[in-house]
Amino acid sequence: MPSPKKTLCMLALVCLSDVCLALNEGVLAPDFSLPKFDQSEVMQSSDYLGKVVYLDFWASWCGPCQISVPKLIELQNELNFEEFEVVAINVDEEPNRARRFLERFDINYTVLADPAGDIAAKYELEGMPTAFIIDQRGRIMKIHSGFRRGDMEEIRNKINRLLN
Amino acid sequence: MAVSAKISPWVALTGAALALPAFSAAPPDQMQIGVKTTAYRESDQAKGTVLVGSEQRYDINVNQFYLITPVGRNWSFAVDVSREAMSGASPWGTLSAIGADSQLVMSGATIEEARNELSLGVTRYSEQSSVAVSLTGSKENDYEAKALAVNAEWDFNNKLSTLAVGLSYSSDELAPTDALMFGRISSETKNSRSVSVGWTQVLGRSSVLQSGMSITDHRGYLSDPYKLRDIRPSERLQTVVNFRYRHFIESVNSSLHLDYRFYHDDFGIRSHTLRSAWYQNLTEQFQLIPGIRYYSQNQADFYVAGDDYSLADTVFQSSDYRLSGFGALTFGLQGRFSRRDWSVSVNFERYLSSASYGLDASARQHPGLLRFNLLSLGFDIKL
Amino acid sequence: MIRLLLVSMFLMLPGCQAVEPWQRGLLARSEMQLEPDRLQAKLESQVYFSNEASSGGNDVAGAGCGCN
Numbered sequence: 146m147p148s149p150k151k152t153l154c155m156l157a158l159v160c161l162s163d164v165c166l167a168l169n170e171g172v173l174a175p176d177f178s179l180p181k182f183d184q185s186e187v188m189q190s191s192d193y194l195g196k197v198v199y200l201d202f203w204a205s206w207c208g209p210c211q212i213s214v215p216k217l218i219e220l221q222n223e224l225n226f227e228e229f230e231v232v233a234i235n236v237d238e239e240p241n242r243a244r245r246f247l248e249r250f251d252i253n254y255t256v257l258a259d260p261a262g263d264i265a266a267k268y269e270l271e272g273m274p275t276a277f278i279i280d281q282r283g284r285i286m287k288i289h290s291g292f293r294r295g296d297m298e299e300i301r302n303k304i305n306r307l308l309n
Numbered sequence: 310m311a312v313s314a315k316i317s318p319w320v321a322l323t324g325a326a327l328a329l330p331a332f333s334a335a336p337p338d339q340m341q342i343g344v345k346t347t348a349y350r351e352s353d354q355a356k357g358t359v360l361v362g363s364e365q366r367y368d369i370n371v372n373q374f375y376l377i378t379p380v381g382r383n384w385s386f387a388v389d390v391s392r393e394a395m396s397g398a399s400p401w402g403t404l405s406a407i408g409a410d411s412q413l414v415m416s417g418a419t420i421e422e423a424r425n426e427l428s429l430g431v432t433r434y435s436e437q438s439s440v441a442v443s444l445t446g447s448k449e450n451d452y453e454a455k456a457l458a459v460n461a462e463w464d465f466n467n468k469l470s471t472l473a474v475g476l477s478y479s480s481d482e483l484a485p486t487d488a489l490m491f492g493r494i495s496s497e498t499k500n501s502r503s504v505s506v507g508w509t510q511v512l513g514r515s516s517v518l519q520s521g522m523s524i525t526d527h528r529g530y531l532s533d534p535y536k537l538r539d540i541r542p543s544e545r546l547q548t549v550v551n552f553r554y555r556h557f558i559e560s561v562n563s564s565l566h567l568d569y570r571f572y573h574d575d576f577g578i579r580s581h582t583l584r585s586a587w588y589q590n591l592t593e594q595f596q597l598i599p600g601i602r603y604y605s606q607n608q609a610d611f612y613v614a615g616d617d618y619s620l621a622d623t624v625f626q627s628s629d630y631r632l633s634g635f636g637a638l639t640f641g642l643q644g645r646f647s648r649r650d651w652s653v654s655v656n657f658e659r660y661l662s663s664a665s666y667g668l669d670a671s672a673r674q675h676p677g678l679l680r681f682n683l684l685s686l687g688f689d690i691k692l
Numbered sequence: 693m694i695r696l697l698l699v700s701m702f703l704m705l706p707g708c709q710a711v712e713p714w715q716r717g718l719l720a721r722s723e724m725q726l727e728p729d730r731l732q733a734k735l736e737s738q739v740y741f742s743n744e745a746s747s748g749g750n751d752v753a754g755a756g757c758g759c760n
Contacts, residue, residue, distance in 0.1 A: 206720040208338035236714040249649075265714040271467060272713045293336075293382050345731040349739065373731045389734070469711060503748075509726070513709045515718045519726055523748050551749035553726055557718045564723040570749035580746040588723035596723065606745050631745050643732075647722075656732060662743075679743065687731060 168269045170287060174200070174279045175267040179257040182235060182243070188257060193230060194283055197307045199300070201233045201276040202265055205246040209292040210274050214250050216297045220304075221254045228308055234259050236273075276300075280307050336385045336434050340378035345687035347371040351397070351679050354413065358676035360404055362415025366679060367397035383435070387443070389428040396421045400677045402537035403628035405615025411628075413676050414537065424449040438463045445479075454481040456501075468511075473521075475505040485534040499529030515557035523549045532627070538616040539627045547574040564588040566600075577610030578632070581668070586641075595646050600658075602639035605668040608632060614673055630677030636666030651690040658683040 168175075177190045201217065203210040221231045231254035237243040238260050247256065259265055268277065271290065278287040278300070287303050289296070351366030374390045398416045405411035430443030441460045447453070456479035463472045479501045485493045507521030525547045532541040551570040558565065570582040586600035609632035611625035620626055641658040660681045664674040711719070718724060727733045741747045 202714065204714065204717055206717040208720075212338060238715075238717060242717075262712060262714045266712065270713050273716070275713075291335075293379075295382065343731055345735070347735060371735060373735065375730060391734070467713065511711055511716075511719060514711050514715050515724075517719060517724065517726070521749070525748060547748065549746075549748040555724050555726065557721065557724055559718070564721070570746070572746040572748070574745075576745070578745045580744070582746065582749070588728075590723070598723075604740075604744060604746075609745065631743060637744065643729075654729065654732075656729075660743075681739075681743075683739065685732065685735070687729070 168285070168288075170285055172285055174277060174283050174285050175264075177234075177257075177259075177264045177267065179234065179259055179264060182240075182247070182256040182258045188232075188255065190283070193232065193279070195281050196227070197229045197281060197304055198279040199229075199231045199276060199304065200268075200279055201231065201274060202236060202259075202268065202270055203233055203274045204236050205242040206237070207273045211246075212294060213274060213292040213296075214252075218250065218253055220297065220301065223301075224304070224308070229304060230254065232257065234264060236260065236262055236265050238262075278303055278307070336379045336383065336432070337377050338379070340376065340692045341689065342376045342692065343374070343687065343689040345371075345373045345685055347373075347683060347685040349681060349683050351681045354415070354676070358410075358413055359415055360412035362401070362413070362417050363398035364415070365397055366681075367395060367399060369393055369395045369397075383433060385432045385434070387428075387430040387432070389426075389430075389445075391424075391426040393424040394421070395424070399535075400630065401535065402616045403614065403630075403675070403677065410674075411615050411676050416535070422449060424452075437465075437468075451486050452481065452483050454479060456480070470511070471509040473505075473507040473509070475503075475507075475523075477501075477503045481529075483530060483534065488534075493534045494530065497530030497534070499527060499531060501525060501527045515559065517555045519553040521549075521551050525549075533629060536627070536629065538618060539629065540622060540625050541611070541627055542576070542625055545574055545576060547572065549573075562590045572606075576632070578606055578608070580604065580606035594648060595644070598641075598643040598645065600639075600641040600643070602641070603636070604638075604662075605636040605666070606634065607667070607669045608634040608672065614675070628675075630675040630679070633664070633675040633678070634667055634669040634672030635662050635664045635675065635678055636668065637662035638666060650692075651688070654685075654687045656683075656685040656687070 174190065178187060180187050199217070199220070201213070203213070217231050217233070221229075233254060233256045235243045235256055236259050240258065240260060243258075268275070274292055276289040276292075277285050278289070280286050286307060289300060347370070349367070349369040349371065351368070353366065354364045371391065371393045375388065377385060377387045379385050397420070400413045401416050402414040403411050404414060424447065426445065426447035428443055428445040430441055432439055432441040439462050443458050445456045445458075456477060458475060458477035460473060460475040464470070465472070481499045481501075482496065483494075483499070484496045487493070488495045503523055503525040505521060505523035507519060509517065509519040511517050527545040527547075529543060531543060531545055533539045549570060549572050552568065554565075554567040556565045556567075557563075564587075566584070566586040566588065568582075568584040572578070572580040572582070582602070582604045584600070584602045586598055589597045589599075591597055609627065611627060612632045613626045613628050614633075616628050617626055637660060639658055639660045641656065643654055643656040645652055645654040660679075660683070662678045662680065664672040664678070722728050737747075
């Protein structure tokens with residue numbers, strides 16, 4: 146017979162699926178303090194106020210992430226660094242895998258490390274990858290789940306609207 | 310003479326939903342193509358087991374190809390092609406004399422034959438579910454089959470659980486070669502319908518368990534027209550329950566696979582199949598995979614050790630080795646080399662079957678039980 | 693037999709732990725899939741169908757990596 150604790154586990158799983166999400170568009174993006182992937186410095190979420198941010202949670206094992214990287218490099222190139230930044234948060238539990246993944250690309254944006262998944266939990270990710278378009282005042286303007294070819298069009302439009 | 314058990318495409322279809330190298334209802338990220346070539350060689354019959362005919366069994370070469378690709382945002386398309394070239398002989402009948410072991414009457418000359426199969430599938434993906442439809446057709450010179458399958462999946466619990474339901478229908482037509490010469494049926498049909506249900510559950514960060522059940526009903530001509538005396542019922546109901554467990558062991562960088570299947574049908578056959586494989590990552594790129602399979606079945610209700618011509622031809626009987634009581638062991642070893650977008654694999658398997666390997670202690674050895682070796686070379690690439 | 697299946701399915705649910713979407717790296721590995729080698733699985737299914745009385749049990753695919 147399942148113990149009460151395990152029964153609660155079942156109920157929690159059912160709950161997590163649809164009902165309990167509290168992070169919506171319009172709310173303030175949760176704070177974070179994470180080291181850069183190359184360990185050079187620690188970045189705070191407040192460092193990005195005043196800029197539009199594309200906050201992308203990714204991992205080396207996530208298929209769609211491979212498609213998004215070149216598109217994000219392109220996006221960062223197009224737009225003014227003073228006004229817009231791509232900030233990629235890596236959730237690989239084993240940093241070596243992420244390092245090998247990054248070596249394949251010429252990354253021109255900031256990559257932060259969250260191997261324990263604490264910030265991912267704060268942002269209540271429902272799937273991988275998930276990205277948040279955050280405005281100059283730190284509000285979540287759009288949550289983008291997954292990444293398919295052709296998604297960049299929509300993302301670019303949203304960001305341009307925020308910049309103007 | 311053709312292979313005695315005609316492979317209806319429904320067999321391939323029940324594997325149709327094992328489509329993608331990912332778990333839940335999500336389209337593939339990229340186009341993926343794979344090819345595989347296989348040499349299958351059955352061992353010759355032991356001395357004294359053949360009364361008449363060739364001592365050689367079958368040699369089969371198989372070439373396979375597949376392609377899966379995403380189409381737009383919510384669709385994917387899959388093609389599977391298989392071509393087989395067979396030559397060799399197989400048992401026509403079994404004669405058992407009192408006080409002596411049974412012996413086989415084998416088909417004579419080796420025959421060359423080809424079998425081709427094509428399968429096309431389309432899947433539509435939604436937020437938490439997907440639906441797939443596939444059509445399969447196969448053809449050889451004495452057998453044609455067509456099948457249709459529909460599979461639907463729903464994700465729950467943030468994709469930790471998946472419910473899958475499948476339905477399939479197949480229609481086969483059999484027109485044995487040399488029918489007049491050997492007094493065989495000239496043309497017969499058979500159809501099969503199947504329903505399956507499965508539940509896949511992520512148990513933790515490194516383990517998954519799938520359990521499933523399926524029921525299949527075959528109706529029509531189910532006997533083997535190439536056998537000298539083979540009279541089977543015109544209906545067969547099969548039930549299967551199976552479990553598949555996958556567990557990753559971080560400390561040794563390997564994955565354990567454990568599968569169990571229970572089978573039951575109204576021919577009176579019950580079987581157990583246990584498979585296990587150990588996926589050992591030796592380096593980032595190279596994987597060695599030893600595997601083992603154990604199988605045991607009891608004999609069919611109407612199984613006879615030797616063809617019995619004294620029984621009326623309305624009485625069911627078959628001396629087909631595949632309906633006898635026996636057990637089988639397969640030992641396999643695969644090596645796989647992977648780079649980011651492509652991989653190469655070599656796989657060797659050896660299969661041994663014997664009445665003494667089975668769980669049924671009273672089973673008598675059928676002289677037609679076989680041994681085979683199988684060697685495959687495969688290549689996959691993402692584009 | 694149906695009882696066996698239902699009981700096992702029921703027992704599976706409480707054994708679960710909530711695995712968050714960002715914790716599914718191991719489950720995404722190719723060797724953790726239910727069927728890592730599509731063509732080998734089809735081939736073996738046909739080989740065993742031709743030589744044994746049983747068939748089936750290869751259906752269905754499943755849950756978990758959370759990749760969108």
